[in-house]
Amino acid sequence: MKNFLRVLAVASLLFAQLAYAKEIAVLLPITGPMTQIEKSELSKEMVEGLSAKFMLQYGEEVDRFVKQVFQEESKKNDCDETNCYRRIAALYHAEKIVVLRVADIGKGRFLVTSHLYDVPTGDMTFSQEEECAQCTIEKLKNLCKELASRMSKAK
Helix, strand or coil: CHHHHHHHHHHHHHHHHHHCCCEEEEECCCECCCCHHHHHHHHHHHHHHHCCCEEEECCHHHHHHHHHHHHHHHCCCCCCHHHHHHHHHHHHCCCEEEEEEEEEEECCEEEEEEEEEECCCCEEEEEEEEEECCCCHHHHHHHHHHHHHHHHHCC
8 A cells, every 4th residue: 555655646746747847948049239248148038037937948059059950941942940940949859949139220229029939839929029229238138038028928
């Protein structure tokens, strides 16, 4: 009887862990007219904001693989960003792709675009653009924190 109770307890714990398991997401390299240090700071804000919902894959190794995938895909006649996302997700066993792009739109203004792509369904489950006027790195960091918070609430 003791063994049965132990097995039952272990099974319950495993089931609880599976029930609360986080989805795996890959944070693509942040793009934009910033230094590598600034991009790292923005990545840190995204990771902190999304880590409650996702187990995030990010960093130099991910950045190198993403660059390689996009370079290889761009050589094809039927180049498709979705194919890149699928290949990236497959390597990391991820369900989601997180994208953050920063574009300089002039006079100290930046446009920050964030996307959450669901790989199995092929749907963009979150997409938002925010303009940052008289933008500094601190304003961008706060905006990333806010976007990550909104994204983590998306389905």
